[in-house]
Amino acid sequence: MHVTHLSLADFRSYARVEVPLDPGVTAFVGPNGQGKTNLVEAVGYLATLGSHRVSSDAPLVRMGADRAIIRANVRQGERQQLVELELNPGKANRARINRSSQVRPRDVLGIVRTVLFAPEDLALVKGDPGERRRFLDELITARSPRMAGVRSDYDRVLRQRNTLLKSAALARRHGGRTMDLSTLDVWDQHLARVGAELLSQRLDLVAAIQPLADKAYEQLAPGGGPVALEYKPSSPEITGHAREELYEQLMAAMVETRKSEIERGVTLVGPHRDELLLKLGELPAKGYASHGESWSYALALRLASYDLLRAEGNEPVLVLDDVFAELDTRRRERLAELVAPGEQVLVTAAVDDDVPGVLTGTRFTVSGGTVERV
Ligand SMILES: Nc1ncnc2c1ncn2[C@@H]1O[C@H](COP(=O)(O)OP(=O)(O)OP(=O)(O)O)[C@@H](O)[C@H]1O
Ligand SMILES: [Mg+2]
Numbered sequence: 001m002h003v004t005h006l007s008l009a010d011f012r013s014y015a016r017v018e019v020p021l022d023p024g025v026t027a028f029v030g031p032n033g034q035g036k037t038n039l040v041e042a043v044g045y046l047a048t049l050g051s052h053r054v055s056s057d058a059p060l061v062r063m064g065a066d067r068a069i070i071r072a073n074v075r076q077g078e079r080q081q082l083v084e085l086e087l088n089p090g091k092a093n094r095a096r097i098n099r100s101s102q103v104r105p106r107d108v109l110g111i112v113r114t115v116l117f118a119p120e121d122l123a124l125v126k127g128d129p130g131e132r133r134r135f136l137d138e139l140i141t142a143r144s145p146r147m148a149g150v151r152s153d154y155d156r157v158l159r160q161r162n163t164l165l166k167s168a169a170l171a172r173r174h175g176g177r178t179m180d181l182s183t184l185d186v187w188d189q190h191l192a193r194v195g196a197e198l199l200s201q202r203l204d205l206v207a208a209i210q211p212l213a214d215k216a217y218e219q220l221a222p223g224g225g226p227v228a229l230e231y232k233p234s235s236p237e238i239t240g241h242a243r244e245e246l247y248e249q250l251m252a253a254m255v256e257t258r259k260s261e262i263e264r265g266v267t268l269v270g271p272h273r274d275e276l277l278l279k280l281g282e283l284p285a286k287g288y289a290s291h292g293e294s295w296s297y298a299l300a301l302r303l304a305s306y307d308l309l310r311a312e313g314n315e316p317v318l319v320l321d322d323v324f325a326e327l328d329t330r331r332r333e334r335l336a337e338l339v340a341p342g343e344q345v346l347v348t349a350a351v352d353d354d355v356p357g358v359l360t361g362t363r364f365t366v367s368g369g370t371v372e373r374v
């Protein structure tokens with residue numbers, strides 16, 4: 001798929017902007033702080049209902065405005081769709097597809113698909129396990145938009161189970177009154193059921209992406225690998241792959257940890273505690289890989305995501321935010337060759353020279369709030 005037109009109102013630094021887009025490579029070039037990333041961030045938001053830079057919507061709304069609008073015309077084969085999101089921080093966001101307002105924001109997922117690589121992705125390698133879980137979960141949602149529902153069910157069940165555990169912990173500390181734990185049994189089952197579904201999707205994904213990540217790393221940094229991804233569940237008892245098996249194992253692990261869960265008042269078992277271990281050669285990348293290696297690793301993960309989504313059908317838009325300036329000439333050329341044939345590739349760079357020559361295509365100058373085709 002590709003975006004044929006992007007339209008923003010009160011999004012970040014833009015009061016209004018209209019950007020007609022072509023398939024193929026488009027580069028947004030302009031000095032720092034002029035609004036290049038803001039443009040691609042908006043495209044990414046349509047694909048994930050979130051920003052790659054901030055966890056809440058408030059910073060996305062132009063200072064002084066009370067809501068932002070992102071609108072895109074999207075072409076997939078012969079099909080043309082118009083998607084629109086209205087961001088209302090503190091209130092529910094609204095969505096429209098082809099001008100119909102009878103849709104939830106979640107229904108928009110799957111129309112715009114992106115794989116976005118940005119400097120923030122260094123955190124995939126160097127950051128907390130939560131960064132890697134989010135990477136996996138966003139990708140399973142891109143593969144299968146209905147997983148957005150499973151993710152939010154899981155978050156809800158987890159919150160409610162934690163609330164229950166917290167009050168059990170309090171009751172215990174203040175002595176006397178003990179809780180009726182049969183309610184907890186019910187939440188165990190909910191958590192295990194939704195957790196098993198999420199977990200099986202993550203395991204599937206890791207298996208699918210592992211060889212692609214290794215291949216991408218080899219292309220970017222020949223001889224520097226191999227790259228291995230190891231999924232580490234929250235408990236050693238969780239070893240299965242199929243949903244039923246995972247359900248049973250999650251249930252068993254919760255029985256095992258129930259005592260400490262009640263002591264601490266939080267859920268200690270489940271996909272929210274899992275880790276994706278990234279290995280480079282024999283060592284974990286986190287804590288061992290150099291800056292350049294970590295950067296290539298994160299990029300390899302995104303290129304692998306891109307390969308996977310492409311192979312599964314509907315081709316995503318590839319967004320490369322400020323990527324080329326960080327790479328040496330050889331890696332720059334390699335990356336450019338890899339991505340040049342993409343259906344739509346959006347690139348940002350501070351100066352023209354950072355965009356490799358093989359990436360010919362449309363150029364826009366971004367400066368002082370205007371986006372102009374050159
Ligand atoms: N909610 C907002 N309201 C108004 N302005 C905003 C808002 N959020 C961000 N900005 C402004 O947008 C600008 C940043 O835009 P952006 O991140 O797109 O820059 P860029 O062109 O990608 O720069 P760089 O080359 O440094 O990456 C900053 O000047 C910032 O002050
Ligand atoms: Mg930027």
